[in-house]
Amino acid sequence: YGRIAWRFEPFQAGIEHLRRGFEAGLSSGHADMGLYCLLHTIKFVLFSSPSLKSTLKEIDYYLHLLKTYKSVVTRNYLLIFRETVSLLIDSGEATSIQEKAVFGDLNDPGNKPREAFFHHAVIRAYWSGYTERCRYYSEKCMN
Secondary structure, three states, X not given: OOOOHHHOOOHHHHHHHHHHHHHHHHHOOOHHHHHHHHHHHHHHHHHHOOOHHXXXXXXXXXXXXXXXXXXXXXXXXXXXXXXXXXXXXXXXXXXXXXXXXXXXXXOOOOOHHHHHHXXXXXXXXXXXXXXXXXXXXXXXXXX
């Protein structure tokens, strides 16, 4: 749903459906599917929320929940989103946390977190007004 619906429905409707998917996945014992919905929920929230501070608060809530579910991959992706939101709010000065995402070798094309790193670097550079850096990371993202 999170990969297709954004083309046909408003983000807010998708957010509600994905939140229900997250809750249903966890309550039915399918934590993997619930956490997958969670990542798409945060993606939709990042691109449609009127308040970055509420987005940061929501990410922090989910990071707290992940202490129970212990999904390292989901936690890493949430930390990437959190770093992006923190940077957009105040350049990470007051909203940053010590825990950071682990990206691995950024020169390895098979490294999945590498894609997320470059994608978020594009978002950060664009909204921070660094057009050349944005273009650079966009090209990296496409390769």
